[in-house]
Amino acid sequence: MRVQLLQICHARSGDKGDTGNVGLIARKPEYYPVIKKYVTAEAVKKHFAGVCLGPVDRFELPNLLALNFLLHHSLGGGGTVSLMNDAQGKTLSSAMLRMEIDVAEPLSLSARAYV
């Protein structure tokens, strides 16, 4: 089934210079293995094509049901150098939640998926 990350995750993002960080958190423990399997660094790099101009690093935090992504060269130079409206990458989190993944395993989505 095709799932948009908005249905199964929440997220927060921020900046360190020209690098954006996106913390992606599974809404339920059973969703964590799904995002761990499908939301790879490569998939995220593809999703952010044209936005993230450098590599993507991924780190796992199973204790928080979370993945942390570093999106290098995504903020137009960062800080006061950047001409971007979102120079601090605050909305990279919701951009991440647009991503869709094709999940092979059965997945129960709550009736009110986006609570």
Added chain:
Amino acid sequence: MKEKIRIASGQGFWGDLLTAPVDQVTKGPIDYMMMDYLAEVTMSIMQKQKMKNPALGYAKDLVPLMERILPVIMEKKIRVITNGGGVNPIGCRDAIFAAATKLGITGLTIGVVVGDDILLQLDALRSKGVALKNMETDENLDAVRDRLVSANVYFGAKPIVEALDRGAQIVLTGRTTDTALTYAPMIHEFGWSWSDWDKLAAGVVAGHINECGGQATGGNFSADWKNVPDLAHIGFPIAEAYPNGDVIFTKHDGTGGLVTVQSVSEQLLYEIGDPTKYITPECVADFTTIRLDQVGKNRVKVSGVKGKPNTDSYKVSMSYADGYTAISTLTYAWPDALEKAKKADEILRTRLADLGLSFDEIRTEFLGLNSCHGPMAPIPALINEVVLRIGVRGRDFSAVERFGKEIAPLILTGPPAVTGFAGGRPKPSEVIAYWPALMPKDAVTPSVIVETI
């Protein structure tokens, strides 16, 4: 030893909710309040203010705030720790002493941490072999040496703990790790060893949760923002710390917002890199060891944190002048709003080229359409209005200034149904670029000055 201490977060950045610290000291019991004022480029703003007036260079908001809360913190014996001293913590102290005197307060002890500002010692340090190369690009400092505006070492909790040990009720620092403002009181109260890596790391994690104020208690909350209660009166976080390193996060009763595993998780992931290596001057915390449990309504227990030994280096945050930017906006209305905005952009770029002006970058965004999500955002069929936002960056001040004079003419010499140019010509603002570096810890020593009036 106290059974527990409560360390409240009062400000998450310079410009944060002004009522939050007042609420923290009046709406329930706390022992300490930390306030973070310093983002990466804040020091450069403060250096410029100090250059114009040697008495300034600190977070000016702090003085009226302290005047407001001094009677309360004196009565309740609440201790305040803040990096709002900026590049002039002594001047900040003197202003707070003056406010206290005006209120008739005596017996106030303020501790000041100095030594982080190394701008005037840079050449001496470099001649001793401290290279201060850019830790991200490996560039030599010579590339920007003559354009440096600020240079500050990130100290940790040690000098703050010393100030607390010596009786300071208010501790003012310059550049200090944000997390230290929260965990210094734990070390002071519980007597943790400087090599008890797990407890230090537990303090660092608590500091990371506290340091952005309402972002841990329902502000900017992606999981369920529609159902956060009473954000208008959001309660900022309070770390209830225990001697064994456990910390329960909560907020005052009767305030808005929420404290849940989800709200704390979001803040824990904010602006981190490799979660197994969260480096601070005192230890390296491993965020993959954090355990979160909801132990009551608006109560989240943080436990299990593991830490590793610290490194030999301090991080140094430097900033340098790097040209100018100007940004302006125009609003275009239906019909054909986007086409009009694109045409205006094209006309403007043609005129800039005709004038022979060159810039390092010209950036156009369409607010309301794709300035946040770029190519990920689908363009809707019907666009009611769109804001053309165009910015330039360059080394040549006069070119950037001239750009600002080319915006308003578009209203009468470009596409129709345009408005939203009420703010006047955009003025060039100086770009302050960031230069992070490392330096050996033994090359610099913090000092602590404690005085009472």
